[in-house]
Amino acid sequence: MTRILMVCLGNICRSPLAHGILESKLNSLDYFVDSAGTASYHIGKKPDKRSMEVAFNAGIDITTQQARAFITSDFDDFDYIFAMDESNYHDIMRLARNQEDAKKVKLFLDANKTRFDKNVPDPYYGDISDFEYVFDLINETADLIIRGL
Template identity: 55%
Template sequence: MNVLMVCLGNICRSPLAEGILKSKISTSNVHVDSAGTGGYHIGNAPDPRSIKVAKEHGIDISSQVCRKFVVSDFDAFDIIYAMDKSNYGNIIKLARNKIDADKVKLLLNEISPIDNEVPDPYYDAEDGFENVFQMIDQACDIIAARLEK
């Protein structure tokens, strides 16, 4: 099983989602990666605030490298989780067919189909990163339980 987490820049939310899910599953059975729909930070490490909040929860994401979502990700991944509706729409626009589109889901739909957007903490204060961590962590608990069956 291959799971891809996607946000806009691949420096805040999706690196956290990658690290959180990896911490909850056997990575020998499941491959987890992250990407961004925008190419603003290709080759960079995650935002220092994401690294910090992950570290506070015992997760090291400092070695991740930001990359852009590409069409071939539809071939490489079984499930593609978008952090918000905007990125969901950007991914769906690249889908070549229904099979591609059916792989794309909103991450927080795992918790609630109503309040299902992970807010971008990039312009927020430090506590925005903790709030985002908690949202993603809850969704990843559900995903991990399903993947480990």
């Protein structure tokens, strides 16, 4: 089974969306998808209500997800680790114990060659339209990532 981890800052906006979108597109017998945050602000909380709303509107239920922090053992437990932005990427890489760990970490938008800016914008301080934009961006890029698995 291939194990994939999506990581953003607080694990309530971007990575839960990426988790839910990717999970909805992959066979659960062959793939396990999870998400985490590089900060521990929201541990144990559900995704942001706006993330849940835009996912629900697309037929994806992320309401059972709970925020958790990225931990070093995630390098052992996952085959691919996708960071939502460069800050998250650097935070994860600081925890890498060796080259094997580091090889697992990628920027999520590196898979999307049409995007010059490789940072998925954080919609937290925005409105629902920001969450819809992030959903569409993640959804488009998830298809590209799946082709590369």
